[in-house]
Amino acid sequence: MIAAKGYAALQAGTELSPWTFERRALTPHDVLIEILYCGVCHTDLHGIRNDWFPGIFPMVPGHEIVGRVIEAGEHVTKLKVGDLGGVGVMVDACMECEDCRNDQEQFCQVSPVQTYNSLQKDGTPAYGGYSNLIVVREEFVHHIADTLPLEGVAPLLCAGITTYSPIRNWNIGKGHKVAVVGLGGLGHMAVKFAVAFGAEVTVLSTSERKREAASKLGAHHFVVTTDEEQFKSVLRSFHFIIDTVAADHDINPYLASLKTNGVYINVGMPAKPWSIPSFSLAAGNKVVAGSGAGGLAQTQEMLDFCAEHNIVSDVEVIKIQDIHTAFERLEKGDVLYRFVIDMSTL
Numbered sequence: 001m002i003a004a005k006g007y008a009a010l011q012a013g014t015e016l017s018p019w020t021f022e023r024r025a026l027t028p029h030d031v032l033i034e035i036l037y038c039g040v041c042h043t044d045l046h047g048i049r050n051d052w053f054p055g056i057f058p059m060v061p062g063h064e065i066v067g068r069v070i071e072a073g074e075h076v077t078k079l080k081v082g083d084l085g086g087v088g089v090m091v092d093a094c095m096e097c098e099d100c101r102n103d104q105e106q107f108c109q110v111s112p113v114q115t116y117n118s119l120q121k122d123g124t125p126a127y128g129g130y131s132n133l134i135v136v137r138e139e140f141v142h143h144i145a146d147t148l149p150l151e152g153v154a155p156l157l158c159a160g161i162t163t164y165s166p167i168r169n170w171n172i173g174k175g176h177k178v179a180v181v182g183l184g185g186l187g188h189m190a191v192k193f194a195v196a197f198g199a200e201v202t203v204l205s206t207s208e209r210k211r212e213a214a215s216k217l218g219a220h221h222f223v224v225t226t227d228e229e230q231f232k233s234v235l236r237s238f239h240f241i242i243d244t245v246a247a248d249h250d251i252n253p254y255l256a257s258l259k260t261n262g263v264y265i266n267v268g269m270p271a272k273p274w275s276i277p278s279f280s281l282a283a284g285n286k287v288v289a290g291s292g293a294g295g296l297a298q299t300q301e302m303l304d305f306c307a308e309h310n311i312v313s314d315v316e317v318i319k320i321q322d323i324h325t326a327f328e329r330l331e332k333g334d335v336l337y338r339f340v341i342d343m344s345t346l
Helices: 042-048 149-158 160-169 185-196 207-219 228-232 279-280 296-311 320-332
Strands: 002-008 019-022 030-039 065-072 084-087 091-092 131-136 176-183 200-205 220-225 238-243 258-266 287-290 314-319 338-342
Touching: 002 131, 019 131, 030 149, 042 149, 042 185, 042 320, 065 149, 084 131, 084 149, 131 296, 149 160, 149 185, 149 314, 160 185, 160 287, 160 296, 176 185, 185 200, 185 207, 200 207, 220 228, 220 238, 279 338, 314 320, 320 338
Parallel strands: 176 200, 176 238, 200 220, 238 258, 258 287, 314 338
Antiparallel strands: 002 019, 030 065, 030 131, 030 338, 065 084
């Protein structure tokens, strides 16, 4: 076993606190990574609060990880000691089921292992990136370009791929009008990617104060949805709407902004189920879709795309000791746009 330290919620609903624990020993196909930076995702809050389903405690959150390989198993061929590596929402899978064979490892049907709040194949809990070390199967460690700031790369492993994936899967690009609901950690990445692929992008926000920020990110238009006249001006306007909001909200007013055959894509994952009248979908052949994080191949594609186009997340780097203040600010939307923990402060 490997001695590790981190911050954990010892029980559901409790604050994170320093915690020492053990990582599993390396198998021949594993690597040991010293974690340099870890992004703070709204999912981390959902997890420690049991918002979605009963969690596994003690829980070490964190699935936006950038670090350096410090040990490699004897059969590892993809990485070597000293390499930079990124770890996202998964650390293992069966690699043999239909989804794994189709580069959709995040939907593994047999033995999916999420980065935290999940059981590993040996039955022990998986602990996440609010830690100094992590053990990962080599296939689930992504190559990171050394040309980009690592603190800005860390959120790409979740916020990045979560928004890149639907844009690629729906072939969103030139000729499309796309709206992004919300301008937080996910939303600002959705804007950057949609613009990079050539779409005409509108940010739909409840806050006028985000107009300038949206423009700086490259958005072509900005609509305050609490202003009735502004919202009416985009009726039947969009081929796609990407909803990045994690808080509970009613999507029905937004559905009216879709064109005929338009697609509403949920990536924000609010806890409360949506209630949608059937006529809202039938009138215009509209589709409401979900999108999870991408598979391994698509995640590496996204990282390579970001390196080529100089795209990273806009971040505020914090000390691990400030995580509770960061959580409070995250819930208020008071961050542009992602908190990232400097793990050297642990």
